[in-house]
Amino acid sequence: MKYYSTNKNATLASLEEAVVKGLASDKGLYMPEHIHPLDQKMIRNLKNMSFHEIACSVAQAFFGEDITSETLDKIVKETLSFETPVVAVENNIYSLELFHGPTLAFKDVGARFMARLLGYFIQKQGIKEVNVLVATSGDTGSAVANGFLGVEGIHVYVLYPKGKVSPIQECQFTTLGQNITALEIDGTFDDCQALVKSAFMDDELNHHMMLTSANSINVARFLPQSFYYFNAYAQLDRIDKADELVVCVPSGNFGNITAGLFAHRMGLPVKRFIAANNRNDVFLEYLNTGIYRPRPSVATIANAMDVGDPSNFARILDLYGNNEETHRIITNLISGDRFTDEEIAEAIRRVYKQTDYLLDPHGACGYLALEKGLNENETGVFLETAHPAKFKDTVDRILEKEIEIPAKLQAFMKGTKQSVPLKKDFTAFKTYLLSR
Template sequence: MGIEFASTRRGSAPAGIDDALVAGLAPDGGLYVPGRFPRLRLAAPPATLADTATAVLEPWFEGSRLRDRLPAMCARAFAFDAPLRPLRGKGDWLLELFHGPTAAFKDYAARFLAEALAGLRDADGTATPTTTTIVVATSGDTGAAVAAAFHRRPGFNVAILYPDGGVSPRQAHGLGCWGDNVHAFRVAGTFDDCQRMVKQALGDAALRREVPLAAANSISLGRLLPQAAYYAHAALRFQAAHAGASLNFIVPTGNLGNACAALVARRMGLPIGEIRLATNANDVLPRYFAGEAYTPRASRATLANAMDVGAPSNFERLRHWYGDDAALREEIGALSVDDATIRDTIRAAPSRHGVIPCPHTATGLHLLERLRDDGDTRPWAVVATAHPAKFEGIVEPLLGHAVEPPPALAEALARTASAEPLAIDYAALRERLVELSAGWR
């Protein structure tokens, strides 16, 4: 029997993986969480990241209509590597997750989600007459990854909401350069406002009867579960090369999706040691892990804009998994890094670490430096979440030279881009989703 997924709010019946993937959110507004965590035991590290992803995901898809398609889906979604690169410090590593088509870690899971939702449409061998609209809020990178994954994919449209002025110019270009079945909205508000409106849409039963919707944020299991693959792959290869040692991870985080994926991998029995979180000046999580009550706050604009989140959605999953605050605080630590420190870290990174980081990765490198200064000698891997060329306006002036964009990013920048302005008004969003759906059809 396959694993069932319950709502964090306990007001909905459990669902199988296929139904949970399509729904995104549980009917009661909660996030889907597994009823149990399968244990994964491998005699040796799989040869490729796609092979590791298949091994990690197979237990979750037991009983799914996608079960037999999983290896082929993973081969397409994880077609580019996630290399674990040694840094200059002894025991210091960088897990590079920016080698996909939009140069950010979101590419892996967005591509898998697209494969999964497309596979579910035709798994019974018949065409599905309706078109699904993927509605997604983004603080910078998620929207572009989802757009790339679903662009021109039959049976799907994409509506992206992002905070106007709250993403880098190249990120904004990457959100609005697709056309066809992808439409970008620049919202006169924060990421939290965008996220709130997306959740309203997903919870609007009347709208979903008129416009079939699906989620693509990290609230979706289709984003959460596949992200465990690159943690598993890095940890297994490290263990094999270092006499059975476990690798510890520093995860830059905003909405907690990537951090939750690391916890999923560890709960599956992968050789992952401690997990630490690095945030920007939006310090809701560091305050909580330091002992304060969890208190969402209005987000503040920072250099690490993709982490400008004041109410991280996936915190609901963490609380569900650990049951009480003391147990959760015992498992995870977090550090807030301000803009001045981000700048200093970027300037020093080429000589100190041998890499050029994006502002988000810089928060992780600073936490690594703090750990080393405090005498921690364990092996740590900082998760590099995006390519620095996506933030040329921040990084290049600090370094004094240009940062060459990778080919896929350069190609996207060469296309024209546009986005529709939208007020913080759910009724206006709802109306546009209906209009767009009719036009797309």
């Protein structure tokens, strides 16, 4: 399988090259030349398969041309040491709980898969060290840091916006040490992401050190996230709730919903998608007007979605032709909605009081969009992307009570913060990396 750039001005890359490089030379994102559909007989049989079996089948369709079945099976097995259950909330609305991994966030799947795939490739090539740059608005940094912790030949630099991630999220990537370095940037997530992209384009830096990204711009990070869409369908099919399925995705950098759209292209029977936004609603504006107008992000209580220029928008456009018909095709499949901090908080209070189900701020956006937009005969599933305790201060304040912190998170909070403060200008960032 070859991978091309969304900007169409870079040479085709192998999977190995796409994973190790992260970003194409023309600043575009890599896309697979072909998306192989799964056999419809297999789709109907998903309900009889385990999560591991489902993931192996999907991974084979993406990566089977480039990796042996034995190696791929081993990588998937090491990635999936946890479940992603579907839980009924009320009526025909279900939560897909993606917070049962090591850092209690949905990005654990993609981060762990990429760490093992990248480790396999650098060992195969005999590369001494690869330096992973990752910008985070919250959960990406913790998932990547823990997924890559202790992996030989890889050093991770996590760039995060000062004061704009939750304290528990910060603990998950600033207390690890070893091959993980946290860089506290005096700016926004978009500033962090811009620094990462600029680093890839800087010849001097790339001559000094081998760089790649573990954000969802890397194909090895976002493609494995399609696994749990298939697993969610299988669980709903077991209880005869998979027909007329609507999937709602809390959306920030749009890697997650892009993985769902890839699953749909592979044959997963999803009727339509909803992209749930907070106040950072550039995608909703695109759906309504056909115009994409990126702008600086604003801080909200759903901080992992505070993205004003989502990278994976380019992949969505490319997936549907990037031509005069693209907007029509996208709006036929994807709708959008946006919610304020006040609406998010009210939903967390109301749902907890009425059903005893505890939403996190991001999942609350997804729940609200389904509650508002689900038709009578449809089944809706929203992605509950992180455990509510990762946003403990916010959720405690909303509920006016102390929520319990899981043991996994308590362990991170016992560590000592280790981070390097940096300004948001590229010169300071480059100087730091050149000193390493």
